[in-house]
Amino acid sequence: MVANKQVIFTEIPEGFPEAEKNMAIEESTIDLDAKLGMGEFILKTLEISVDPYMRGRMRDPSIKSYAPAFDLNKPMTGDTMSVVIKSNNPDYKVDDLVYGRTGQGVFAEYVHVSAEYAKNAYVVRNDAKENKLPIRHYVGVLAMPGMTAYYGLNKIGKPKPGETLYVSAASGAVGQLVGQFGKALGLYVVGSAGTDEKVKHIKSIGFDDAFNYKDGNIEENLRKCCPKGIGNAVFRGLVDVSFVTNTNLFILDIYFDGVGGKMLDAVFLVANDFARIISCGMISQYNLAKPEPLYNVINVLTKRICFDGFIIMDHMDYEQTFLDEVTPLLVSGKVTYKEDEVEGIENTPSALIKVLKGENFGKMCIKVADL
Amino acid sequence: MVANKQVIFTEIPEGFPEAEKNMAIEESTIDLDAKLGMGEFILKTLEISVDPYMRGRMRDPSIKSYAPAFDLNKPMTGDTMSVVIKSNNPDYKVDDLVYGRTGQGVFAEYVHVSAEYAKNAYVVRNDAKENKLPIRHYVGVLAMPGMTAYYGLNKIGKPKPGETLYVSAASGAVGQLVGQFGKALGLYVVGSAGTDEKVKHIKSIGFDDAFNYKDGNIEENLRKCCPKGIGNAVFRGLVDVSFVTNTNLFILDIYFDGVGGKMLDAVFLVANDFARIISCGMISQYNLAKPEPLYNVINVLTKRICFDGFIIMDHMDYEQTFLDEVTPLLVSGKVTYKEDEVEGIENTPSALIKVLKGENFGKMCIKVADL
Structure with a gap:
């Protein structure tokens, strides 16, 4: 029998969750010597990912939704990387590295898995042994956040060289990648983050410009940083319905939004005609009892904006393409990925709170054990 | 010399314009016997269209925009139908019927046109003589409003049979057509309008259900009328970020929006996952000093909505397809078009105000003269 720490969801939060109150x-204990049933295996968890979307799962399960709320008093789940330490399942051999899919990898030091649960939840990812990338990359840049960045920018953003791309939360799990992918596509890339240190980092990884969104007016900062990307067809109280178009006068814009709220409302004002707004998250809204009001949505009409929300789990058929294309970029060092890693599964709750408060610097992950 | 009445823009309105104050x-007089310069011709106006977008042109021209503001103390412009009564231009022969494009047909009883102005503004449309459709159809169902309905529903809405389509302003210039086109495509079509008489009319032209948006809560009305189209993944204060999808559980939805504001905000709440919101206008916002706040925009993310603004003048390459496909539907009576026609060019300002107040019943147009 060995000790087995688990991260348990204990109470539905109102407003901001707290590490010790809600988790x-x-x-x-777990008996590693017990006989396994047919198809069963045991995982030793190496790495856990905590992400903003998890706030949405900390809700009353009676709220009608197809998305799984966390079960009260059960282990939480999310992206994980593990190693098989014992197995009675030919598809999961001892020493195989295994990725636990978004919302399904169990947050415990050891996990006893049935064949049925494994089918949708766990994927063998032994390339992690060969390419020498850190295991933590497999719950971040090569998992849900990375695919969100890659799919969103390429498939929804439809970027064209020379366009201006703005990324909020630009030092975070998704944003830092959106910016680097955008640069590789020939875009002019602007980012924002919440500290000067983060802003400095964003610029160091290739963003053309960046600003601290807590320092000064967002709209003014955007106008300063996006010289080609703004200033047209502004709606301010007086409606500006535009119906005769001279599209080649304007540079198209892309906004990759993980923030929502006031940030999004400012972008509506400064976006160009035919801008694409890609929404993969609205972290500024997740802990509010009532969402912030938006006043500038009419620009979606007047500027013919395409404002598209997406959740990467709807697009898992893109996963292999994504892995095939992005893994080499990491191996060659063409794309870098900053992680904010803490050690010890017991720090998972506080790491999640850190993410929700924007206090992480880079992709937040938890190292549970060495390989 | 004959008398020539013109509709003049006289003062930039703040808030709601008034017929006699702002126009x-x-x-x-015009000398119909004077010699015409090379390429010149004279039009006698038959029909004028007034439309909600015209409010946006009643602005200070110093507000930076590529869309033409109305020139102060000059004739207003918009969709018109006219007949050539004198010509020194082989492309515009006497008795030709001529369509004045959106924002370019001059609102006067007689218009002296140069070859240069004619090139982008005026199109010969002699099929109007052959197919016996009323001339007023050529400034409405076969002009900007009709093309807005047809293009928006087909190209942006991407409708699939069985889906639920909701149309606001459903007895108006665009909405009545969106609903009929939607029924022809096998959609379940729900509309709303501002009087019981309009609601009755909407149902009489084939809408499956309809409600008076001034009567009761919009959201409740929508839930009642769209049995298959609502109720999933509702965001109410508590965030519902959904990441595991079972798309076939849900009926996709389309909302064709000409209203914006509270109506749009209610639709965010009741829309299905993967809904398309097509915005061609936001008439509820055009006369407000400050736009109404929206609270439910986060649903664009959680429901993976595609919210797309468009202005039909960006898509004039679609005009011929549109005319080829929709004209036969009118000739055969498969699609009907209710118009609210007043007589006399002097009634143009009050007709526009009527439209902005939603007091028109059907497409508003002004009969200026008989052919």
Whole structure:
């Protein structure tokens, strides 16, 4: 029998969750020597990812939705990387590295998995052994956040060289990649983040310009940083319905939004005609009792904006393409990925709170054990 | 010399414009016997269209925009139908019927046109003589409003049989057509309008259901009328970020929006996952000093909505397809078009105000003269 710490969801939060109030670390035991049933195997968890979307799962499960709320008093789940340490399942061999899919990898030091649960939740990812990338990359840049960045920019943003791309939360799990992918596509890339240190980092990884959104007016900062991307067809109280178009006068814009709220409302004002707004998250809204009001939505009409929300789990058929294209970029060092890694599964709740407060610097992940 | 009444833009309105304050009828004279310069011709106006977008042109021209503001103390412009009564231009022969494009047909009883102005503004449309459709159809269902309905629903809405389509302003110039086109495509079509008489009319032209948006709560009405189209993944204060999808559980939805504001905000709440919101106008916002706040925009993310603004003048390459496909539907009576026609060019300002107040019943147009 060995000790087995688990991250448990203990209470539905109102407003901002707290590490010790809404979650807990429970220590049980697991018998690693017990005989496994047909198809069963045991995972030792190496790395856990915490991400903003998890706030949405900390809700009353009676709220009608197809998205799984966390079960009260059960282990939380999310992207994980593990190693098989014992197996009675030919598809998951001892020493195989295994990725636990978004919302399905169990947050425990050891996980006893049935064949049925494994089918949708766990994927063998042994390339992680060969290419020497850090295991933590497999819950971030090569998992849900990375695919969100890659799919969103390419498939929804439809970027064309020379366009201006703006990325909020630009030092975060998704944003830092959107910016680097955008540069590789020949875009002019502007980012924002919440500290000067983050802003400096964004510029160091190739963003053309960046600003601290807590420092000064967002709209003014955007106008300063996006010289080609703004200033047209502004709606201010007086409606500006535009119906005769001279499209080649304007540079098209892309906004990759993970923030929502006031940030999004400012972008509506400064976006160009025919801008694409890609929404993969609205972290500024997740802990509010009532969402912030937006006043500038009419620009979607007057500027013919395409404002598109997406959740990467709807596009898993793109996963292999994504892995095939992005893994080499990491191996060659053409794309870098900054992670904010803490050690010890017991730090998972506080790491999640850090993410929700924007206090992480880079992709937040938790190292549970060495390989 | 004959008398020539013109509709003049006289003052930039703040808030709601008034027929006599912001516009005026001026009577000058025109010499129909004077010799025409090379390429010149004279039009006698038959029909004028007034439309909600015209409010946006009643602005200070110093507000930076590529869309033409109305020139102060000059004739207003918009969709018109006219007949050539004198010509020194082989492309515009006497008795030719001529369509004045959106924003370019001059609102006067007689218009002296140069070859240069004619090139972009005026199109010969002699099929109007052959197919016996009323001339007024050529400034409405076969002009900007009709093309807005047809293009928006087909190209942006990407409708699939069985889906639920909701149309606001459903007895108006665009909405009545969106609904009929939607029924022809096998959609379940729901509309709303501002009087019981309009609601009755909407149902009489084939809408499956309809409600008076001034009567009761919009969201509740929508839930009642769209049995298959609503109720999923509702965001109410608590965030519902959905990431595991079972798309075949849900009926996709389309909302064709000409209203914006509270109506749009209610639709965000009741829309299905993967809904398309097509915005061709936001008439509820055009006369407000400050736009109404929207609170439910986060649903664009959680429901993966595609919210797309468009202005039909960007898509004039679609005009011939549109005319080829829709004209036969009118000739055969498969699609009907209700118009609210007043007589006399002097009634143009009050007709426009009527439209902005939603007091028109059907497409508003002004009969200026008989052919």
